[in-house]
Amino acid sequence: MSIQEKATQIEEEFSQFEDWMDKYNYLIELGKDLPLIDEKHKTKQNLISGCQSRVWLHAVYEDDKIQFTADSDAVITKGIAALLVRVFSDESPDSIINADTEFIDKIGLKEHLSPTRSNGLMSMIKQMKLYALAFKTKA
Amino acid sequence: MASSLDVKNIRKDFPALHQEIYGKPLVYFDNAATTQKPRQVxxxxxxxxxxxxxxxxxxxxxxxxxxxxxxxxxxxxxxxxxxxxxxxxxxxxxxxxxxxxxxxxxxxxxxxxxxxxxxxxxxxxxxxxxxxxxxxxxxxxxxxxxxxxxxxxxxxxxxxxxxxxxxxxxxxxxxxxxxxxxxxxxxxxxxxxxxxxxxxxxxxxxxxxxxxxxxxxxxxxxxxxxxxxxxxxxxxxxxxxxxxxxxxxxxxxxxxxxxxxxxxxxxxxxxxxxxxxxxxxxxxxxxxxxxxxxxxNIGFDNIAKYEKRLLDYATEKLLKIEGLRILGTSENKASLISFLIGDIHPYDAGTIIDKMGIAVRTGHHCAQPVLDHFEVPGTIRASMVFYNTFEEIDRLVEAIMQVKKMFE
The missing domain is CATH 3.40.640.10 (Type I PLP-dependent aspartate aminotransferase-like (Major domain))
Structure with missing residues (x-):
């Protein structure tokens, strides 16, 4: 499934909720499916620090595909991280570099990517793209 | 609850208080960050x-x-x-x-x-x-x-x-x-x-x-x-x-x-x-x-008395919530309460409280050394002033109950 297809699938999943509370409950559930970062990779180097919540991100590159694992100390942040990992994992560096995150906007969670939230998610996206760029250069 | 402070009329002076956030009347409890401004100003x-x-x-x-x-x-x-x-x-x-x-x-x-x-x-x-x-x-x-x-x-x-x-x-x-x-x-x-x-x-x-x-x-x-x-x-x-x-x-x-x-x-x-x-x-x-x-014009004595009543009421109500912990329990306190709800992350709590139309501050409040002292990464802070009401505190309590329901 391409990045775009995965994003569309997420939009469809979220479109069934009219109530914000149901949407957040679903997000909390999704956080539980996040491919968790191995404790040994939960290092200071892999920490994306925000003033509100913290995100850890790790990436490996195999057969032209990048696999991300992550974690966060906040449940909602973890839920959104899970969405980002689901969309960007198992993709080639090029498709990650060129992808946008408009689906977050479309499912009504844009506010979590605002810089004032300072929850590490903005930097997480940037970091995912940096990983892609680094793997591409190395390849 | 007799008071020489007419909150209902005072609130009329503050245009920003009369708006709806996510379809709910705004409760503004982030006064320690900045207060709203009266029409006169x-x-x-x-x-x-x-x-x-x-x-x-x-x-x-x-x-x-x-x-x-x-x-x-x-x-x-x-x-x-x-x-x-x-x-x-x-x-x-x-x-x-x-x-x-x-x-x-x-x-x-x-x-x-x-x-x-x-x-x-x-x-x-x-x-x-x-x-x-x-x-x-x-x-x-x-x-x-x-x-x-x-x-x-x-x-x-x-x-x-x-x-x-x-x-x-x-x-x-x-x-x-x-x-x-x-x-x-x-x-x-x-x-x-x-x-x-x-x-x-x-x-x-x-x-x-x-x-x-x-x-x-x-x-x-x-x-x-x-x-x-x-x-x-x-x-x-x-x-x-x-x-x-x-x-x-x-x-x-x-x-x-x-x-x-x-x-x-x-x-x-x-x-x-x-x-x-x-x-x-x-x-x-x-x-x-x-x-x-x-x-x-309102009078600092009136302000102090009313804000103390808000603080006492909020403290009492919040402490009744199971697992809620207040940081800063001095007897001599300004009308603000920093708290944590069980193990729930302040960011999660703050997000839901916001969705309920209530503005609180979450995070480290630009005071990391003291949070390190208490060994917490951040808190939720509700800061109240003379234009806030007891009903608004009740709404905060409701929002906290919702947070508990979602994250515990």
């Missing part, structure tokens, strides 16, 4: 721009004189408001951070030498912590830190132990922005003065709650912001004793603060203008003047 700023706007202190024309007069009148009113001895002891700044930095540069860098010591507390806002830490590193001036007890109160005995003949400056908060503890600063000031230590007080969280008297306190510097006391952003005050301000060099250089400028050299203007380089934020100062009148 907003109208004062509009009047300035519609009828008085021009650059002050430099025109002989009618408007310039009118604006200058209003501006200097504000200085006199603020002098009386905090009971400073002299009008020129009131320096207009951008806010508390600017005031502290002025003292750090014009006093700290000028008069403190390597080996001197500065004392701060662990409960400082970053704005009264980082400037001293930077000075400490730059000039090799050890920074001594007063700890807090489990209630979040500065420990006076520990402060006494830190004092010695090398101590030159004590810079502490009047009221902690994170814990709410009101510091008995008079006791600290008197003790410091016994050792000839200069004292700076960060009053950003204090001036809006209680009548201030800088002569009675006898502090050497007192800093506060307009925007946390119902006035516009971008205007604040540094109060300093004349004898100290006189000997301090200017903070910034430019127009307004000079006496004579030739290509060979420049002599500087007298107090307070020496510290007010450039065009000031006139409307913010006029707005502050108006805000003070507004507060005096």
């Amino acid at each position: 907003i109208e004062r700023m509009i009047k300035y721009y519609e009828e008085e706007n021009c650059n002050i202190h430099r025109g002989v024309h009618y408007l310039s004189q009118k604006a200058t007069e209003a501006f200097e009148n504000a200085r006199r009113n603020i002098q009386q408001f905090i009971n400073a001895k002299e009008t020129h002891e009131i320096i207009f700044t951008k806010g508390t951070t600017d005031s502290v930095n002025l003292v750090k540069t014009s006093f700290g860098e000028e008069f403190l030498q390597a080996g001197d010591e500065v004392i701060v507390s662990v409960a400082e806002h970053h704005s009264n912590f980082v400037p001293w830490q930077v000075l400490s590193e730059k000039k090799n001036i050890p920074l001594r830190i007063i700890p807090v007890n489990d209630k979040g109160e500065l420990i006076f005995e520990e402060f006494e132990k830190l004092l010695n003949e090398k101590t030159k400056l004590l810079a502490i908060t009047h009221t902690s922005n994170t814990l709410g503890s009101i510091v008995d600063i008079k006791k600290f000031i008197d003790k410091a003065h016994e050792h000839d230590v200069v004292v700076l007080i960060d009053g950003a969280q204090a001036v809006m709650h209680k009548q201030l008297d800088v002569q009675e306190l006898d502090c050497d510097f007192y800093c506060f912001s307009g925007h946390k006391m119902y006035a516009p952003m971008g205007g604040g005050i540094l109060y300093g004793k004349e004898k100290l301000l006189e000997k301090m060099p200017p903070f910034q250089y430019g127009g307004e603060m000079v006496d004579q400028v030739t290509i060979k050299g420049t002599s500087f203007n007298e107090l307070p203008f020496k510290f007010e380089a450039g065009t000031p934020n006139v409307e913010a100062i006029l707005g502050l003047d108006e805000a003070i009148k507004y507060l005096q």
Whole structure:
């Protein structure tokens, strides 16, 4: 499934909720499916620090595909991280570099990517793209 | 619940309080970050721009004189408001951070030498912590830190132990922005003065709650912001004793603060203008003047009594919630409550509380050292003022119950 297809699938999943509370409950559930970062990779180097919540991100590159694992100390942040990992994992560096995150906007969670939230998610996206760029250069 | 404060009518003065957030009436509990502004203050700023706007202190024309007069009148009113001895002891700044930095540069860098010591507390806002830490590193001036007890109160005995003949400056908060503890600063000031230590007080969280008297306190510097006391952003005050301000060099250089400028050299203007380089934020100062009148009209005693009732009510209600823990339990507290709900992350709680139409602050409140002391990454902070209501506190309690339902 391409990045775009995965994003569309997420939009469809979220479109069934009219109530914000149901949407957040679903997000909390999704956080539980996040491919968790191995404790040994939960290092200071892999920490994306925000003033509100913290995100850890790790990436490996195999057969032209990048696999991300992550974690966060906040449940909602973890839920959104899970969405980002689901969309960007198992993709080639090029498709990650060129992808946008408009689906977050479309499912009504844009506010979590605002810089004032300072929850590490903005930097997480940037970091995912940096990983892609680094793997591409190395390849 | 009898009170000499008419909240219903007071709320009418604050346009920003009458809006819906996510379809629910806004509850504004982020007053420690900034307060909303009464119509009187907003109208004062509009009047300035519609009828008085021009650059002050430099025109002989009618408007310039009118604006200058209003501006200097504000200085006199603020002098009386905090009971400073002299009008020129009131320096207009951008806010508390600017005031502290002025003292750090014009006093700290000028008069403190390597080996001197500065004392701060662990409960400082970053704005009264980082400037001293930077000075400490730059000039090799050890920074001594007063700890807090489990209630979040500065420990006076520990402060006494830190004092010695090398101590030159004590810079502490009047009221902690994170814990709410009101510091008995008079006791600290008197003790410091016994050792000839200069004292700076960060009053950003204090001036809006209680009548201030800088002569009675006898502090050497007192800093506060307009925007946390119902006035516009971008205007604040540094109060300093004349004898100290006189000997301090200017903070910034430019127009307004000079006496004579030739290509060979420049002599500087007298107090307070020496510290007010450039065009000031006139409307913010006029707005502050108006805000003070507004507060005096309600009466600080009425404000203090009502806010204490809000604090007591909120504390009682919150403590009934299972797993809720309050940080900062001093008996002498401003009307703000920092809390955690079980193991729920403040970001998660804050997101849901926001969705319920309630503005609270989450995170480290720009006071990381004190949160490190309590070993928490952040808290949720509800800060209440005289325009808040008991019903709003009930709504916060409901929102917290919702948070618990979703995350526990």
